[in-house]
Amino acid sequence: MRKKNIETLAVPMSSMIDVVFQLLIYFIVTQREEVTEAHLAVNLPAPGAAKASENKPKMLELEVHPGVLLIQGAQRDVNEIGDMLVAFGQRDKDMTVMVKVAMDSFATDLVTALDLCDKAGLKNLNVVTLR
Amino acid sequence: MKQRADDTLETPITSMIDIVFQLIIFFVVTASIDKDVQDEAIHLAQAKSAPAVETVDPRSVTINLRKDGEINIALMPMSPQQLYNFLVSMRTKGGNSIPILIRCDAKTKYKDIDKVMQATAKAGLFRVRIVAMLDE
Secondary structure, eight states: OOOOOOOOOOOOHHHHHHHHHHHHHHHHHHOOOOOOEEEEEEEOOOTTTHHHHHHOSSEEEEEEETTEEEETTEEEOHHHHHHHHHHHHHHOTTOEEEEEEETTOBHHHHHHHHHHHHHTTOOEEEEEEEO | OOOOOOOOOOOOOHHHHHHHHHHHHHHHHHOOOOSSOOOTTOOBOEESSOOOOOOOOTTOEEEEEOTTOOEEETTEEEOHHHHHHHHHHHHHHHOTTOOEEEEEBTTOBHHHHHHHHHHHHHTTOOEEEEEEEEOO
16 A cells, blocks of 8 residues: 655744844834935124125125026026036135025025035025015 | 644744834834924925035924915914014024024025024024925
């Protein structure tokens, strides 16, 4: 008589669950929040210092209007203004940039101007309202 | 006589319950109340070349400014006068080096941003930053 031995292969699941929990704990502990924000510094003119800063030599004027930027009174394309600011920044990183913003501008226009100044390495910014 | 041994594979659940409790305790202990509640209604303007923020000063005050001009701090609406009073109290507690972060919507009008900046300048706080989204 021939006996048939049917062997059932069973995968031991209990160890696999432990490994899954280990991986879960590893990813939870090593998770890092991705930073997606930038903080653009704005120097507000201190009371009484506005006039003094306007008379300071080596100052660059950047005007912000809705959808339009002007540098030293001349309207230019955003890329051109970026290149000009980089050139100014290379000449003098400590140059003061007076950012004059029109009341009807939007936040995105202001952020574009500040971003261009940051790219050029110009940190001395004064944001004032264009009246 | 043939004896059949029915081997039923059972996964030991008791250890798994212990692991689940461990995880619950971990999350309860590490959970922290986020004091800088972000206003989801604000869609930040994009900055193409500014660097990402490395560390945020824990003393910083985040002022949310929606596109309709509504000011709120941690989702608590404020008028410009209330904002000024709040900033004065923060300055009294923490000094004038407290960073102010203005999270404004891309479509917020500058006149509303100006109101906030006027309030911060009047309160004697000059470390103001505009928060922008990084361009990915």
